[in-house]
Amino acid sequence: MTDSAGLSDLLLRWQEGRERGQDRAPEEWCAGRPELVEEFRRRAAALASMERRLGIGVSAQEEEAAEMPVVPGYEILGLLGRGGMGVVYRARQRGLTRVVALKMLLDGPHATAAQRSRFRAEAEAVARLQHPNIVAIDDVGDADGRPFFTMELLDGGSLAEKLARGPLPVDEALTLLLSLAQAMEAAHRRGVVHRDLKPSNLLFASDGMPKVADFGLAKCLDGGTRHTRSGTVLGTPGSLAPEQADGQNHAVGPTADVWALGAILYETLTNRPPFRGETVLGTLLAVLSNEPPPLRRLRPQVPRDLESICLKCLAKRPERRYASAAALADDLQRHRRGQAIRARRAGVFKSRPRWIALGMALLASVAALAFLGMREDDAARRSRRAAVELAPRVRHILHKNCRECHGEDRAERGLHVLDYGQLIDPRRHLVVPGAADESRLFQRIRDESMPPPEAEELPRVSLEELQILEEWIAGGAPPFPESGSMSSAIAATELSAQVKEIFAAECYGCHRHTNARGGIKIMNYDLLVNQRKVVVPGKPDESELYRLLVGHQDPPMPPRPIPRLDARHVETVRRWIEDAAAPFPRTR
Secondary structure: OOOOHHHHHHHHHHHHHHHHOOOHHHHHOOOOHHHHHHHHHHHHHHHHHHHHHHOOOOHHHHHHHHOOOOOOOOEEEEEEEOOOOOOEEEEEEOOOOOEEEEEEOHHHHHHHHHHHHHHHHHHHHOOOOOOOOOEEEEEEEEOOOOOEEEEEEOOOOEHEEEEEEEEOHHHHHHHHHHHHHHHHHHHHHHOEEOOOOOOHHHEEEOOOOOOOOHHHHHHOOOOOOOOOOOOOOOOOHHOOHHHHOOOOEEEEEEEHHHHHHHHHHHHHOOOOOOOOOHHHHHHHHHHHHHOOOOHHHHHHOOOHHHHHHHHOOOOHHHHHHHHHHHHHHHHHHHHOOOOOOOOOOOOOOOOHHHHHHHHHHOOOOOHHHHHHHHHHHHHHHHHHHHHHHHHHHHHHHHHHHHHHHHOOEEEEHHOOOOOOOHHHHOOOOOOOOOOOOOOOHHHHHHHHOOOOOOOOOOOEEEEEEEHHHHHHHHHHOOOOOOOEEEEEEEEHHHHHHHHHHHHHHHHHHHHOOOEEEEHOOOOOOOHHHHHHOOOOOHHHHHOOHHHHOOOOOOOOOOOOOOOOOOOHHHHHHHHHHOOOOOOOOOOO
C-alpha cells in the first residue's frame, strides 16, 4: 500500500523546489524511499499538467528557462510548442547559422523505452518521405540521453490558427486539400500512414506552402515495430476514422488518412469539425454512429459536388471511401476542371442502351412532374410542423441568450426579443418567415456581432442552437407558445448573480480578462460553458471547475496555500450548475 502521507510530503517539497528553480529527477526527490518513485513520477506529471492547463504554479517564463536544453551544435532560442510526447524549440544551427525547429522528447532522460521507440519511429517515418508538402527532417541526434531531430522551421502558422479567424474560401479550401491529398499519397506509397491528420498538424511556410507535420503517431506498413496494442484508441477524437475510434488498429491503413482529409475539408468549409460531443467519449460515439450535419446546410455556397467528395471521404466503412489519396486528388481535380466527379453514384441506366435509358428517364420525369406539387406541399407541411415543434426551444434559446440585453425590462435599441410581433414586423426584417438569410437577427447571431465580442460576460448562441433557429425561420417562424410562470427563471437569474459576485471576489484576481491563467476567464460565461466546457449545466460532478473547487481533482483550486472558498460559496456554485447554470446577469 502506498504511504499517502509520505508521498504528499514529497510532492509538497517538489512543488516548493520547483518554485525555487530546482530541477531534479524523481529518484532524487524520493531518495531513501525508492518504493514511492513510480507513484511520485505519476502524481508529479499529473500536477504539472494541470498547472499548465490552469496557468498556476511556476510561471511560463520560469518553466521555459528551467527546461531549456543544451544541444551540441545548436543554440536554443525559445519554445515553439508542446505535444503529448514531444517539445519543439526554435534553434539556430551553429556553423550554418540557419534557424530550425528542434524536437525533443518531453520527458527527456526520464522517458520510457516505449516513448523513445515511438520518437525514433517518427524520425524514421519522416526521413523516408520527400515531398514539397511534407515537413523535411535535417538532422537526428542525441544530447545527454535526450534524442532529438531538427526540421525546417515553418513560421506561417497552422491551419488551426487560420480557422480561428473563420472558414476558408471554397477555392482556397479546394486547393489546400488537393495539396494535402497529393502529399499523403506520396507518404502512403512509401508505406507511411499519418493517423493524426488535423488542422493543428498542418503548418504553413512563410510563402503560404502547406506542410504536413507531426508524424508522432505514424504507422509504417512494411512490418516495422508496432507501438500500439489492439483496442487502444490513438489520436485526436474528432479527427479519428471510425476504425481508429473503435480501437481496431490492425485495420488502420491509408483510407484512415483519407477519412481525416475529409474531416479537414469539412472543417475548412464550415469552421467546425464534422463530429463533436460534450465529452471525449461522446465525440468517439458520434464518429462511430452519427452522420455529420449536412455541409451545405451550414454553408449553402459550397458546390454539391464538393460536398459529395467530402462525404465520400467520411464514409463509415473504409471500402466506401476513396481507395487512395490519389483517387481523392483526382476527383478534386475533376471538380476544379468542371468534369463529372466519381463520388457521385453511377446512374441506374448506365449499362443500358441510350435510347432505353432516355425513354425511361422521360417516363420518370413525367411521373415526377405529376407528383411534384404534392411532394412540395408535403415538404412544406413537414417543415411547418417541425417549426411549430421547435418554437418552444427557440423561445428558450432567445430567453437564455438574448433576454439580458433585449428583455422586457431592458430592450436595447427598442428590441424585446421575446415579443413575437416585433420579431416578425416586416419593417424591421428581424425575422423574415421562410428566409433565414434575410433575417437580421439570424445574420447578426451567425456573424457573431450579437452580442458584440467585447461583451465577454454575455452568453453566445451555440452552433446547434443556431441550426434550430434557422430551421424555425425556414418553417415559417410560427408563434411562440404562451410562456408559463417566470418564477423559476427569476430564481435562476438571482442564483447566477450570486455566483458572478463570488467569482468576481474570489477568482477574478487570477482569471481576469487581461491575465487569465490557463486561459480561463472566470467571468466569460461562453468560455466556461461552451468553449472550454469546465461547467456542464445540470451536472456539477462532471464539471471540472466544481471538482477543482471541492478538491476532488488535483491540484485543487485555488492552489495551496491560498485559502479555499467558503463552503457556502461552493454550495452556491453547485446549485447554480445543478439548476442549468443560467448566464450571468450583465453589469449595469
